[in-house]
Amino acid sequence: MSRGSVREPVPPSLRKGSPLSLPAPTDIVLNADKIDLVRDRRPLLDQVALTVLRGEHWALIGPNGAGKSTLLGILGAYTHPTRGGAEILGRRLGRVDVQELRKLIGQVNPRHPLESARTVREIVLTGVTGTIELVPRWTPTEDDLRRADELIALMGLTARTDARWPNLSQGERGRALIARALMPDPPLLLLDEPATGLDVAARERLLASIDQLRGERPDLTTVLVTHHLEELPTSTSHALLLREGRVLASGPADEVLTTELVSACFDHPITITRHNGRWAATAGPA
CATH class of the missing domain: 3.40.50.300 (P-loop containing nucleotide triphosphate hydrolases)
Structure with a gap:
């Protein structure tokens, strides 16, 4: 068509x-x-x-x-x-x-199956590895940390950077997941x-x-x-x-x-x- x-x-x-x-x-x-x-x-x-x-x-x-x-x-x-x-x-x-x-491809699913109490910054950083949880013994670079904070700010979540997943509202979760999806640009x-x-x-x-x-x-x-x-x-x-x-x-x-x-x-x-x-x-x- x-x-x-x-x-x-x-x-x-x-x-x-x-x-x-x-x-x-x-x-x-x-x-x-x-x-x-x-x-x-x-x-x-x-x-x-x-x-x-x-x-x-x-x-x-x-x-x-x-x-x-x-x-x-x-x-x-x-x-x-x-x-x-x-x-x-x-x-x-x-x-x-x-x-x-x-x-x-950046993928945003509001039913993100995260089970641990990760912070917003940690959730966004999982976008680098494409995993649900942080990879054991993986250390983000300074560029990774800077980009994560820039995307968190873009999504209006700077004040919630250290807030943990169970304590986020549904809207905050959605914006955190968009920031995560954008990590690999x-x-x-x-x-x-x-x-x-x-x-x-x-x-x-x-x-x-x-x-x-x-x-x-x-x-x-x-x-x-x-x-x-x-x-x-x-x-x-x-x-x-x-x-x-x-x-x-x-x-x-x-x-x-x-x-x-x-x-x-x-x-x-x-x-x-x-x-x-x-x-x-x-x-x-x-």
């Missing part, structure tokens, strides 16, 4: 966008070419196509069970498609050492429902941090999964709507996140508005 196009089963009256020529390969960070994923004979993804360019900020949106996190798992090199091809940072899944590839950042479980204030602090990060790293490419449009940062540039494992629409966010298309995606009348760069969804017709 071309960038900015819509595929069946969306009715013709809801189609948005138009086919565009494929950009130069050097600009492509992610490319999914009609990928399928089947588990226990059940299709989880069906002919999904997606091209993401350097510096773009995509949102994967759809109802529960639509396949958002499943697709993110492929884009993060943790899952292989059953059919179709996926290229990540110029490497094709099935022809690359995924352990090495994952070192180039990855060109690609994947965020799986980063605002899960946050109250309004914590959500707004998190989204402001993401917007600031994107502004300071113009070459950074991000993909964020959510099913709440209110959880989209203002810097979101593109969106993909998934329903039952199929792409309903993809392209520039303002062309995809419309009342018609979002209503079709969730199979319910939903009015979409945007104010000061932020989206809002309200049940019922406009």
Whole structure:
């Protein structure tokens, strides 16, 4: 599917966008070419196509069970498609050492399985080794410590640098995990429902941090999964709507996140508005 196009089963009256020529390969960070994923004979993804360019900020949106996190798992090199091809940072899944590839991808999972009472700085430093816990007998360099403190400051957590994981709020954990993911300075950042479980204030602090990060790293490419449009940062540039494992629409966010298309995606009348760069969804017709 071309960038900015819509595929069946969306009715013709809801189609948005138009086919565009494929950009130069050097600009492509992610490319999914009609990928399928089947588990226990059940299709989880069906002919999904997606091209993401350097510096773009995509949102994967759809109802529960639509396949958002499943697709993110492929884009993060943790899952292989059953059919179709996926290229990540110029490497094709099935022809690359995924352990090495994952070192180039920042991954943020709010269900981070840390069990020990590590401090924020220690958690961020595990981003150097790509491990959940600190590696025994590993000593961070001065550059590692300086970068960790810079990222902690960027995420607004300087006052909580020595606070331990069990004592962090859900929002503080989310921001600490983003700082951790950025330690190796990855060109690609994947965020799986980063605002899960946050109250309004914590959500707004998190989204402001993401917007600031994107502004300071113009070459950074991000993909964020959510099913709440209110959880989209203002810097979101593109969106993909998934329903039952199929792409309903993809392209520039303002062309995809419309009342018609979002209503079709969730199979319910939903009015979409945007104010000061932020989206809002309200049940019922406009």
